[in-house]
Amino acid sequence: MAVSRWADQSQNANPAEIAASPFDLLIIDRDWFDGSVVRSYSASEVTQMETRPGAEPRLMLAYMSVGEASDWRLYWNSAWDTNPPSWLGPENPNWPGSFQVRYWEAGWQALLLGSPGAYLDKILAAGFGGVFLDLVDLYQSGLAAERPDPAADMVALVGRISAYAKARDPNFKIYVNNGEELLLRPAYMAAIDGINKESLFYGVPGPGIANDPAMVSYSLGLLDRASDAGKTVLNIEYVTSETQIADVLARGGTASIVSYIAERSLATLDQTGTTGADTLTGGIGANRLTGIQGDDLLTGGLGRDILDGGSGSDTASFAEKTAAVSVTLAGSTIVTVSVGGAAEDTLRNIENVRGGSGADALTGDGLANTLTGNGGADTLKGMAGNDTLIGGAGNDAIDGGAGTDLVVFSGSRAQYQITGSGGSLTVADTRADADGTDQVLNAERIQFADRTYEVGELVPVPPANAAPTLTIGFADADGILRRGETTTVSFDFSEAVTGFTRSDIALPSGLGTLGTLVQDAADPTLYRASLTPSSNAAGDLTVSVGSGYQDLSGLGGTGAARALLVNTQAVTAGSAGNNTLTGTNQANTLDGLAGQDTLSGRGGADWLFGGDGNDSLSGGDGNDRLFGGAGDDGLTGGAGADLFVVNQAAFGNDRIADFRPGTDDIDLRALHLAVADITVRPVAEGTLIGIGAGTILLAGVQPASVTLGDFLI
Secondary structure (H helix, E strand, O other): OOOOOEEEEOOOOOHHHHHHOOOOEEEEEOEEEEOOEEEEOOHHHHHHHOEOOOOOEOEEEEEEEOOEEEOOOOOOOHHHHOOOOOOEEEEOOOOOOEEEEOOOOHHHHHHHOOOOOOHHHHHHHHOOOEEEEEOHHHHHOOHHHHOOOHHHHHHHHHHHHHHHHHHHOOOOEEEEEOOHHHHHOHHHHHHOOEEEEEOOOEOOOOOOOEOOHHHHHHHHHHHHHHHHOOOEEEEEEOOOOHHHHHHHHHHHHHOOOEEEEOOOOOOOOOEEOOOOOOEEEOOOOOOEEEOOOOOOEEEOOOOOOEEEOOOOOOEEEOOOOOOOEEEEOOOOOOEEEEEOOEEEEEEEOOOEEEOOOOOOEEEOOOOOOEEEOOOOOOEEEOOOOOOEEEOOOOOOEEEOOOOOOEEEOOOOHHHEEEEEEOOEEEEEEOOOOOOOEEEEEOOOEEEOOOOEEEHHHHOOOOOOOOOOOEEEEEOOOOOEEEOOOOEEEEEEEOOOEEOOOHHHEEOOOOOEEEOOOEEOOOOOOEEEEEEEEOOOOEEEEEEEEOOOOEEOOOOEOOOEEEEEEEEOOOOEEOOOOOOEEEOOOOOOEEEOOOOOOEEEOOOOOOEEEOOOOOOEEEOOOOOOEEEOOOOOOEEEOOOOOOEEEOOOOOOOEEEEOOOOOOOOEEEOHHHOOOHHHEEEEEEOOEEEEEEOOEEEEEEOOOHHHOOHHHEEO
16 A cells, blocks of 8 residues: 555554544554553454545554563563563663563563464454564664674564564565664565654754754665665654755655654644645644645644644634634744633644634734634634634624725625724624624725625715714823822814803812813814812722713714823832832822832722832732833732723733732723724733733633723723
């Protein structure tokens, strides 16, 4: 049988996964650990593994070492621990529990073959199609130097194994690992059906390091002899870079060698693509899928898989998932995919993602991404780049972000009702069980089955009699008024109004007073008033306006409100250096100023300001407010409902040690952000919030537990 794809999974081999895999030759160990017990694969399991999808046959080879004995294998006699037989040699320092053997001695060979309980006989009885003989190159060891011609001894052993097995099954195959110098001996060449060369091109000087060209050339010359004799020649390499993988495949193909790229433990069933467009699908275990070049489609399946698209525009598919899939792409940086809130696969070099039937959260990166939600109420965010966003079934939230983005719907234009204005649209499918009702932001083009439209062609013109609206703003830059500060409040209407007076404006008592309301002379839709905070006050000062005003045609307006933080309490301040400030069990205001400060509020509703530098803030008991300021700050709210305030764009990379979704909040009001400006993605430590160039790590918090309600925007 010609071999075009093969694999070696010496650990964790699962019969069902192997049966579903595409390989036409596969090496496994006959024995495996079932918990702490060693057992062997049954004949029915071997039969299951010998058939590929489509009823095509697969050659299953059972691993058998002819040069070492291992103390965990079923043939091991515990008496050998203290009274070893004559054939048992020294322990391999690189593999504890494995011992070199005097392979020429009859005692060792009796364990390998010649009786129903011998290792090879059990392989034959289980129905394996062949055996993979490891450590045939032990004839080059110091132990083998005891013999006048150790190579001849190895040739004799392999010949004996081949003759014994083929007498019982003429189709039984003999494959060997390494020891290619033995190919110069005709008896050896005649005894084998194939050979594998381990680390032919890379890895002998060290992981990922190219081998000496002269050594490679020497081995290739010997392996050519095997190819010319009609033997199958294999190569296994432990490389990870796209360049090296492509090099291995190209050089191996030129030499008629079938290469397999593997992780060194051989504990996963790995697949590697080609320079073209490949479809790689994992099984029920943990797989590593590597696309190399071309536009590849990678589907991990079950298990915690590693998906690496390589170059090209590559797609990771989670279409079979029913639980919510959450991932934020990051180019060549490794990212983790959560499924149902639990970490599952890792991705790198993936440009496109297909979700499943759950409520997926798929976020792109700076490249041109295609994000497909499929079923469920999905959230798709293109971010930067010219993205293609496909919500699919369900009521989806789609945000193109920056770039020129395309949103795709399955039906013709006439089957959708579209409302909205500007960059915000509601696109409702009138068909049952089709695309649902999607909210679309920041999209430049909308594609239907019959035509693609510019968004400007679809957005309805607002009616001339639209009701007036109001936007309230503050001149204060950092969103907080402190001792000695005042600010100006602006009231900006969408059109000229009547009936708006100072009495329409409400403020909470005890936090501040509003000055005279003045209409702008040049812009009659704009009003201003000064705001002065009260003395020794602390809290949220919300300026609100009711709906008592109306436009010049008599249409009534809608209310509006905006909050500003106020703290005019006495401040315990540090210096420009590194400070340690500790409060009392009352409400304290501590300000570290510059330097790397340590602030502890203890009891009470404390306000802690880190200032510049990498600070450590701990609120303690009470409902505290923590301002990290510039630098990379460590924040701990403690007991109570705490507010973590970001009031400057350049705030660094902060870490919140004890954020409690639903109890604590992150206050971003001073930054004037839209929801689309905030990213949420899983990382090893918890959840990472991205805001511009800064980040906030929520340690120990799963992304699925973080909602929009945890932010003040």
